[in-house]
Amino acid sequence: MTADPPVRVRFAPSPTGRLHIGGLRTALYNYLFARKHGGDFVLRIEDTDQARYEPGAEDDIREALAWVGLEYDEGPEEGGEFAPYRQSERSDLYREYAERLIEADRAYYAFDTEAELEEMREDHGAYDVTTRRHMRNSLTLSDDEVERLLEEDDFVVRLKVPRQASIHFDDVIRGGVSFDASEVDDQVLLKSDGMPTYHLANIVDDHLMDISHVIRGEEWLSSTPKHVLMYEALGWEPPAFAHLPLILSPNGGKLSKRDANQLGIPVYVGDYRTDGYEPAALLNFLALLGWGPGTDEELFSLDEMTQAFSLDRVGASGVQFDLDKLRWVNEHYVRALSIDELAQKARPYVEAEGYEVSDERLRTICELVQDRIQVVPEVATDNRYFFEAPDEYEEAGVEKRWKDASADLLLAYAERLEAVDTFDTDTVETELRDLAEEKDVGAGAVIHPARLAVSGRSYGPGVFGLLAAVGKDACIRRMRRAAEVLG
Numbered sequence: 001m002t003a004d005p006p007v008r009v010r011f012a013p014s015p016t017g018r019l020h021i022g023g024l025r026t027a028l029y030n031y032l033f034a035r036k037h038g039g040d041f042v043l044r045i046e047d048t049d050q051a052r053y054e055p056g057a058e059d060d061i062r063e064a065l066a067w068v069g070l071e072y073d074e075g076p077e078e079g080g081e082f083a084p085y086r087q088s089e090r091s092d093l094y095r096e097y098a099e100r101l102i103e104a105d106r107a108y109y110a111f112d113t114e115a116e117l118e119e120m121r122e123d124h125g126a127y128d129v130t131t132r133r134h135m136r137n138s139l140t141l142s143d144d145e146v147e148r149l150l151e152e153d154d155f156v157v158r159l160k161v162p163r164q165a166s167i168h169f170d171d172v173i174r175g176g177v178s179f180d181a182s183e184v185d186d187q188v189l190l191k192s193d194g195m196p197t198y199h200l201a202n203i204v205d206d207h208l209m210d211i212s213h214v215i216r217g218e219e220w221l222s223s224t225p226k227h228v229l230m231y232e233a234l235g236w237e238p239p240a241f242a243h244l245p246l247i248l249s250p251n252g253g254k255l256s257k258r259d260a261n262q263l264g265i266p267v268y269v270g271d272y273r274t275d276g277y278e279p280a281a282l283l284n285f286l287a288l289l290g291w292g293p294g295t296d297e298e299l300f301s302l303d304e305m306t307q308a309f310s311l312d313r314v315g316a317s318g319v320q321f322d323l324d325k326l327r328w329v330n331e332h333y334v335r336a337l338s339i340d341e342l343a344q345k346a347r348p349y350v351e352a353e354g355y356e357v358s359d360e361r362l363r364t365i366c367e368l369v370q371d372r373i374q375v376v377p378e379v380a381t382d383n384r385y386f387f388e389a390p391d392e393y394e395e396a397g398v399e400k401r402w403k404d405a406s407a408d409l410l411l412a413y414a415e416r417l418e419a420v421d422t423f424d425t426d427t428v429e430t431e432l433r434d435l436a437e438e439k440d441v442g443a444g445a446v447i448h449p450a451r452l453a454v455s456g457r458s459y460g461p462g463v464f465g466l467l468a469a470v471g472k473d474a475c476i477r478r479m480r481r482a483a484e485v486l487g
């Protein structure tokens with residue numbers, strides 16, 4: 001019996017755009033698997049596609065990983081035993097393996113021009129068997145002709161997929177997977193600019209970097225038979241494959257960018273950051289998007305997830321993205337913040353709304369709303385009355401809570417408040433209760449109109465704390481105004 005090789009996994013994004021939420025889930029599962037097994041987690045940048053390369057994308061990917069705290073052991077800037085980790089810095093290497101595949105008769109030079117290919121596609125539809133047969137024109141050329149064309153012409157190297165065969169591999173999540181070779185096209189491995197395609201560079205690097213497990217999204221499942229053929233042709237042991245389930249839209253089908261936009265679901269990790277989600281909550285939520293602990297537990301720190309994680313508990317069928325669930329998870333992380341942390345995180349959002357507030361007052365507001373918000377920006381956006389007078393009064397609240405006597409009671413309360421020296425939770429409460437007693441009404445007869453007047457709403461944090469936080473002058477002004485407006 002041979003021992004299992006040490007666990008080494010990689011997150012291998014292509015810098016073709018900002019890191020999206022599905023990419024972060026892939027990174028997370030790789031991270032959890034590596035940490036769980038005491039293995040290595042590698043960041044490899046797959047930037048061989050010059051046409052789709054986007055400057056800034058790599059930085060965005062690295063920043064996103066840093067923001068959520070997924071640390072990797074080897075990477076383009078960090079280095080490591082298998083450096084470099086940017087494929088563009090390894091491009092000389094791939095050609096050799098393309099040539100080895102040709103020598104083994106498992107790949108071939110092809111000289112068809114784009115125009116010729118286009119014509120074939122028109123004649124025969126997309127890459128089907130017939131098309132492939134036509135694409136193999138160059139296989140009918142003599143060795144001399146090939147030599148000559150290599151000198152003179154543009155060429156690509158294509159994988160020579162066996163015509164009639166079934167390609168089989170095991171997937172940790174899906175079990176045995178088979179593809180009919182007729183469904184697999186003669187993939188371009190080396191492009192006419194000499195750069196490898198994803199497929200060639202990916203398997204060469206996974207092999208050279210001793211990657212033990214390839215954990216990636218389901219969208220790569222159909223590429224795997226090509227990879228398996230290359231491993232076999234090169235005489236290499238393939239890594240274990242684990243294809244993660246698709247992330248589905250609440251509308252059904254794969255979650256597309258368009259769908260996400262329509263449903264208000266942020267697509268990019270950076271947008272979750274801008275929207276004020278807690279990075280630990282986002283990871284917690286993503287962990288549950290495909291994996292389940294097998295218990296009712298839903299809240300996990302990164303360490304707890306690492307302990308609990310296993311690929312056995314990752315499902316194969318698609319999982320629906322549920323923004324409410326993320327908000328629910330996030331709410332728990334917001335509650336766990338200290339008041340200082342919450343105030344510090346809330347400040348930029350408060351300022352972005354154009355509000356000025358002292359540190360002390362912001363802390364007081366945070367104390368009042370911490371249990372009532374789901375994401376940090378709601379300190380400001382959901383509680384504007386702390387920063388500005390309400391410009392309207394909640395209709396249902398007025399209907400239910402505003403009585404004939406309310407205006408007079410409020411004016412009397414405002415007058416009492418005007419006379420107090422210290423305006424804090426205790427004094428506003430004492431004044432209110434004394435007034436109620438004097439007027440022989442229940443405390444609610446003053447509390448409800450006061451809340452409506454000051455916040456515009458019939459619900460919210462404890463009313464005395466709320467009044468104290470809004471401040472004396474503003475409270476008095478708002479009570480007088482409500483008495484006037486609501487009559």
Ligand code: GLU
Nearest residue numbers: 012013014046202216220
């Ligand atoms: N470069 C591929 C991507 O952008 C990597 C796929 C894989 O993990 O093999 O997702």
